[in-house]
Amino acid sequence: MLASLSDRIESVALRSAPKTAARVLGAIPSSALEALQRVRFRRTLQRAAERSSFYREQFRRRGIDVKRVEHPSQLGDFYTTGEDIRTHGAEAFTTGRGDTAFETTGTTSAVTKRIVFSRRELDALGCASAAALAVLGLGPDDIVLSAFDCSFWVSPAVVRTALQYIGCFHVEAGKIPPSEFYERALRYRPSIIFGEPSWIVRLSEVAGERGTWPVRFLCAGGENLTEEARRSVERAWGAPLFLSYGQTEAFGSLGLECREQHGYHRNDLHFLFEIDAADQTGQGELVYTTLTREVMPLIRYRSSDVTHLIDEPCACGLFARRIAKIHGRADEMVVCGMGNVGPWVFAELLRGVPVAGDEWQAVVTCDGRRDIIELRMECDATLNPACVRRTVLETLRSNFPDFWKNREMGLYDLRMTVSPAGTLRRERKLRRVVDQREMTTASL
Ligand SMILES: [Zn+2]
Known part of the structure; x- marks a missing residue:
C-alpha cells in the first residue's frame, strides 16, 4: 500500500518538468520510501536468482532462499565484487536484454569490467x-x-x-x-x-x-x-x-x-x-x-x-x-589526476627498471591544485636516476596513452625518487599505493 503510493508519486514526478519532479519526489514520506525499497529489492533479488547464472549459483551454494529475504543485510556475508564481474563476465549477471554497455578499470588488473x-x-x-x-x-x-x-x-x-x-x-x-x-x-x-x-x-x-x-x-x-x-x-x-x-x-x-x-x-x-x-x-x-x-x-x-x-x-x-x-x-586503487591507478599500473611502469627486491611504492599527494604521484623505489646506488625516469616515461607513453595524455594536459605531476635498499619498508607488508591527500574538511 505504502509502496504503491510512492510508486505512483514517482511516476507522476517522472512525467513532470525536472524542477517540479524534485519537489514531488520530496513529498514521499520516509516510511513509504522504505516500503518501496523493500518491494523493489525483493523484485530485484527474485529476478537475479531466476535469471542470472552468477547469482543463481551463489544463492544455491550458500543455501539462500530468496523468498525469505527482505533486506540485503539478511544475506549475511554475501557480497558482489568488481573481481566477480571481471572473472565471470557481464553475461553471468544479466537478467534481460541489454542494448548498450560501458566499461571501467579496476585496481588489481588491466582487464576492464563490462557493465x-x-x-x-x-x-x-x-x-x-x-x-x-x-x-x-x-x-x-x-x-x-x-x-x-x-x-x-x-x-x-x-x-x-x-x-x-x-x-x-x-x-x-x-x-x-x-x-x-x-x-x-x-x-x-x-x-x-x-x-x-x-x-x-x-x-x-x-x-x-x-x-x-x-x-x-x-x-x-x-x-x-x-x-x-x-x-x-x-x-x-x-x-x-x-x-x-x-x-x-x-x-x-x-x-x-x-x-x-x-x-x-x-x-x-x-x-x-x-x-x-x-x-x-x-x-x-x-x-x-x-x-x-x-x-x-x-x-x-x-x-x-x-x-x-x-x-x-x-x-x-x-x-x-x-x-x-x-x-x-578500501582497496589500493586511487582515483586521481593521472586516472584510476592501482598497484598493477605502477608495477607495469617499473617493468624495465631494475628495482632491488621489488621494493617500490607510489605516494599520492596534492599541492593544493594538482595531484602529485611520487614513485619511490629502492635501486642500486650506481643506477642513474635520469635513466630510470626516461624508462618509466617511455612505458607510460607506450602502454598507458590515457595516463600520458593526462600528464600532457598538466592534470598531475609524476615524480620519481630512487633510494637505497632497505629504506621503504616500515611494516611487514609494503603498501603499494598510498593516498595522502586530505579529502575532507574537519566539519564533515
Ligand atoms: Zn543538501
Missing part, C-alpha cells in the same frame, strides 16, 4: 539526474559545455540524457586539453561547465591567467577532489564547484552535492545503501544494491569507497538523504 544496460534504463537515470541538476539551478536558459572523456565511459551519456530533459543548450567537447577548451569555450561563454575534477582545476588555472566569464556553477565527477583544490577553482570563477559521486557499475550517478557541499544527496529510489564493517564513527565500505535495474542488477556490490551515510536532514532542505564525501579507497 551492460538498456537505453530505457539510461533514460530513467537521465530523468532522475535532471531533477537533481534542476535543484542546483540548471534550467532551460543555461548554456552547458561538458568535457567528459567519451571513451567507454558512462558519465557523458548520463549528462547528455539529463540535459535533454532540461532542454538547455549543450555542447560536448570531449576531454580535450584545457587550454584548447578555454579558447573554444569563449565563443559559447557557457554558464555551466562539466568535467573531471583534475581537468577542471587545470582549466581554472588557464582561466585565472586569461580571464573568466560569468559562470553559475561547475560540476565535476569521476574522481575525488581535495577541498583546497575546490576552493582554488571557486576563487578563479567566483562560482561554486559541485561534485557528483558515481561508479560505472551503478550507471554513473549515486549522488550529487547540493549548495551546502556537505555530502552527496543519494538516490534512494534506485539504490539501497549499506556500510560494511563500520567503525565507531559509522565509517566503512559503501555497499549498494540496485533496485530498478533489469538488465544487470547488482546485489550488495562493494564500491571499495570508504565513507559513511548521513540520514539527518540537510540544511538545503532537500529530502534526499546523503552519502558523506568519500574518505578513501
Whole structure:
C-alpha cells in the first residue's frame, strides 16, 4: 500500500518538468520510501536468482532462499565484487536484454569490467539526474559545455540524457586539453561547465591567467577532489564547484552535492545503501544494491569507497538523504589526476627498471591544485636516476596513452625518487599505493 503510493508519486514526478519532479519526489514520506525499497529489492533479488547464472549459483551454494529475504543485510556475508564481474563476465549477471554497455578499470588488473544496460534504463537515470541538476539551478536558459572523456565511459551519456530533459543548450567537447577548451569555450561563454575534477582545476588555472566569464556553477565527477583544490577553482570563477559521486557499475550517478557541499544527496529510489564493517564513527565500505535495474542488477556490490551515510536532514532542505564525501579507497586503487591507478599500473611502469627486491611504492599527494604521484623505489646506488625516469616515461607513453595524455594536459605531476635498499619498508607488508591527500574538511 505504502509502496504503491510512492510508486505512483514517482511516476507522476517522472512525467513532470525536472524542477517540479524534485519537489514531488520530496513529498514521499520516509516510511513509504522504505516500503518501496523493500518491494523493489525483493523484485530485484527474485529476478537475479531466476535469471542470472552468477547469482543463481551463489544463492544455491550458500543455501539462500530468496523468498525469505527482505533486506540485503539478511544475506549475511554475501557480497558482489568488481573481481566477480571481471572473472565471470557481464553475461553471468544479466537478467534481460541489454542494448548498450560501458566499461571501467579496476585496481588489481588491466582487464576492464563490462557493465551492460538498456537505453530505457539510461533514460530513467537521465530523468532522475535532471531533477537533481534542476535543484542546483540548471534550467532551460543555461548554456552547458561538458568535457567528459567519451571513451567507454558512462558519465557523458548520463549528462547528455539529463540535459535533454532540461532542454538547455549543450555542447560536448570531449576531454580535450584545457587550454584548447578555454579558447573554444569563449565563443559559447557557457554558464555551466562539466568535467573531471583534475581537468577542471587545470582549466581554472588557464582561466585565472586569461580571464573568466560569468559562470553559475561547475560540476565535476569521476574522481575525488581535495577541498583546497575546490576552493582554488571557486576563487578563479567566483562560482561554486559541485561534485557528483558515481561508479560505472551503478550507471554513473549515486549522488550529487547540493549548495551546502556537505555530502552527496543519494538516490534512494534506485539504490539501497549499506556500510560494511563500520567503525565507531559509522565509517566503512559503501555497499549498494540496485533496485530498478533489469538488465544487470547488482546485489550488495562493494564500491571499495570508504565513507559513511548521513540520514539527518540537510540544511538545503532537500529530502534526499546523503552519502558523506568519500574518505578513501578500501582497496589500493586511487582515483586521481593521472586516472584510476592501482598497484598493477605502477608495477607495469617499473617493468624495465631494475628495482632491488621489488621494493617500490607510489605516494599520492596534492599541492593544493594538482595531484602529485611520487614513485619511490629502492635501486642500486650506481643506477642513474635520469635513466630510470626516461624508462618509466617511455612505458607510460607506450602502454598507458590515457595516463600520458593526462600528464600532457598538466592534470598531475609524476615524480620519481630512487633510494637505497632497505629504506621503504616500515611494516611487514609494503603498501603499494598510498593516498595522502586530505579529502575532507574537519566539519564533515
Ligand atoms: Zn543538501
